[in-house]
Amino acid sequence: MIEASNLSKAFGLTRRAAQPLLRTDHRRDAVDNAGGFLAVDDVSFCVERGELFVIMGLSGSGKSTLLRMINRLVDPTAGQMSIDGSDVVGMSDGDLREARNRRISMVFQHFALFPHRTIRENAAYGLKVRGVGAKERLERADWALERVGLGNRGDARPAALSGGMKQRVGLARALATGADILLMDEPFSALDPLIKREMQELLLALQAEDERTIIFVTHDLNEAMRIGHRIMVMKDGRVVQCDTGPQILSSPANEYVSDFVADVDRSRVLTASSVMRPPAITARLDESPSAVLDRLGELEMNGVFVVDEQGSILGVARDDLLARAMSAGESDLRSCLVQEYETVSEDRPLAELFQLAGRHVVPVGVVDEHDRLLGVVPRAAILSSLAGPRKVMTNA
Ligand SMILES: Nc1ncnc2c1ncn2[C@@H]1O[C@H](COP(=O)(O)OP(=O)(O)OP(=O)(O)O)[C@@H](O)[C@H]1O
């Protein structure tokens, strides 16, 4: 939906002066020597419709500049940028205003609320500048305030609100515009941890309801991991890595990223799906106890998931019960079936898996909504994932 290719921004130089410098091998130095500064350096990325895409990096890494190029508050020095296939960089001012008005809304860390206007009027402000009539804009403001949990505060003045509530008004202002693309520049970074958490939950809920496309800038990797479908890590204007949170955790692109990752609570970010593996064996109800026991013995395991034709779990066959059924001359697994296992969905965090692991002879099963066995999570896999990615071996 949003596609950026080879975007660069050099501050302090005209486009005509900067463009040839960007084509050289040492473009950063070349721009620098000419008295400019290369804030964004050859960045490409795509954001899908309905995706919550996070841009993460330290102060000065070019996040805000990049975000502002998306709605052209900053003009790129070079590169292409399109929304739904239509070019944004070459757009006329009129078309650009139209696109900004109808489709894109921005939320900042410190945005100004008008102190003498009510919360409702503040939330309606984005519509006012878009030329929407008074009645409609106040209705839409009320609707948006309701959605951010401030439905009963429309008549209050900003001074009566806490910092977190003010950010809710900012979010309501963006929602009220009806824009399907939200650009958010560190909107929660000034908030206390608990309030920040609440706002992240609210954002995730709002996003899931309407499939809005959100590009969210933060310098906090924990925040990025909590909310981002994908995270683009930036350093000195360049993209260092662009992946899902679990991918970044398990295979950081370089030392810079792994230093960031060291502070992340892995047990909350990694989920069952990121550590599960195919089950070493499964059994069917009509198999003979002796055949299953042989396979278990080879793998040195004490139990096995028994599944039906669709792969749904029927139960577990334990080795001691298999041995008894074998001596009794039984031809299938019916008599050995016990309901001794734990299952989780793919999105269950590791933190919650840990206490389930090790209770039974089979590992924790990961299932879909039809109870079909997608994979298993042995306790050792949880422990090794929590311990972090393997150190990259380098030739000293
Ligand atoms: N208008 C400007 N003129 C000159 N340099 C600028 C301008 N805007 C930003 N820069 C420089 O470009 C670099 C990237 O700035 P940017 O604001 O995009 O970084 P950021 O990642 O958003 O940082 P922060 O986390 O502090 O907000 C910085 O070194 C900044 O000083």
Ligand SMILES: [Mg+2]
């Ligand atoms: Mg910034």
